[in-house]
Amino acid sequence: MIEASDMDMPLSRFADPARRWADTPTRTVSAAGTTFFYRQLGPATGVPVVLLNHWGANLDNFDPRIVDGFAASRPVFALDYRGVGASGGKAPLTVAEMATDTVATLRALGLDQVDLVGFSLGGFVAQDVALRALTLVRRLILAGTGPAGGIGIERVGAVSWPLILKGLLTFKDPKTYLFFTASEPSRRAAKAFLGRLRERTKDRDAPVGMGTFLRQLKAIKAWGRQTPQDLGRIASPVLVANGDRDLMVPSSNSADMARRLPNAELVLYEDAGHGGIFQCHEAFTRKALAFLDA
Numbered sequence: 001m002i003e004a005s006d007m008d009m010p011l012s013r014f015a016d017p018a019r020r021w022a023d024t025p026t027r028t029v030s031a032a033g034t035t036f037f038y039r040q041l042g043p044a045t046g047v048p049v050v051l052l053n054h055w056g057a058n059l060d061n062f063d064p065r066i067v068d069g070f071a072a073s074r075p076v077f078a079l080d081y082r083g084v085g086a087s088g089g090k091a092p093l094t095v096a097e098m099a100t101d102t103v104a105t106l107r108a109l110g111l112d113q114v115d116l117v118g119f120s121l122g123g124f125v126a127q128d129v130a131l132r133a134l135t136l137v138r139r140l141i142l143a144g145t146g147p148a149g150g151i152g153i154e155r156v157g158a159v160s161w162p163l164i165l166k167g168l169l170t171f172k173d174p175k176t177y178l179f180f181t182a183s184e185p186s187r188r189a190a191k192a193f194l195g196r197l198r199e200r201t202k203d204r205d206a207p208v209g210m211g212t213f214l215r216q217l218k219a220i221k222a223w224g225r226q227t228p229q230d231l232g233r234i235a236s237p238v239l240v241a242n243g244d245r246d247l248m249v250p251s252s253n254s255a256d257m258a259r260r261l262p263n264a265e266l267v268l269y270e271d272a273g274h275g276g277i278f279q280c281h282e283a284f285t286r287k288a289l290a291f292l293d294a
Helices: 004-008 064-071 095-108 123-132 153-169 177-178 186-196 210-225 252-260 283-294
Strands: 028-029 032-042 048-050 076-079 116-121 137-145 238-243 264-269
Touching: 004 064, 028 095, 032 095, 048 064, 048 123, 064 076, 064 123, 064 186, 064 283, 076 264, 095 123, 116 123, 123 137, 123 264, 153 177, 153 238, 177 186, 210 264, 238 283, 252 264
Parallel strands: 048 076, 048 116, 116 137, 137 238, 238 264
Antiparallel strands: 028 032, 032 076
C-alpha cells in the first residue's frame, strides 16, 4: 500500500521545461504495412520507456505528469495503436494483433530493448509483447490491467456503458466515473487529471471514433474469454499497480498477476479505482522510476 507521506511529496525534481509532454511534436513511423503516430521526448540515451494506453485512448490521453516524470531521465515513446487517433488502418479485433503491431513499430523505431508501461488495454498488449519478444522487454509495468481470461474482463463493456451514460447525463467526462471512486478526494483527483489532459492545445491527436471504440471493446472481451497465458515465462522484473477499487478490471486481477509472474511486485493505491496511477500520479511516478532504475 502507498503511504500517505509518499503521496504528499512534490515531484518538482522531475520538472524540466525543455521536455514537456504538452509541447512534444507528433511523429510518424511506417511499420506492419501502415503509418503509426507517436511522440518522443526525453534524453537521447538510456533504456527507452514505451507507453501503451487504454481503451478508446489516443496520444492525448497519456497523463502529462507521468510522462514528464519518466522523460526527465529516460527517452520516452508514446504510441498510438493501429486505427487509433491519426494512425492508419482499422483497429485490431484481438490483443495479439495489437502486440504484433507494437513489436513491429518498436523494431521500425530501431529499439532493441525497452521498458514497457501498459495501462488497462495497454497492459494486455504489454503482456503479449513480453511473451512473444522475451528479449525486447527489459522491465515491465502493468497498471490497471489483468491477465488473459482474468476475472470480470469480458464484462468491461457491461460495467462501462452505464458509467459512460452517467457521464453524458451529468455533463462530465465518463473517466470521472470509470477511473475514480465516489469519494471526495478521488473526485478532486479526477478533476485534476482531466485538467492535465487539456494542457496540450496545439497539434492534438485525431479523436477516436465510435467504430474504433467498439472494435477495441471486442478485443477486450476476447481477451477476457481467452485461455490464460503462462505468465511464468516472463522472467523480466514486473511492477503491477492498480487502485484497490478498480471497477473496470477488478483489482483481484492485479493480485493474480503478481502471484503468477515469477519476479513481480504489487502496489495497490487506497481509495482509488481503475485510474489509480492517475489519482496517485506522484507516488506512482516515484515508484515506477525507482523500479526501472533498480
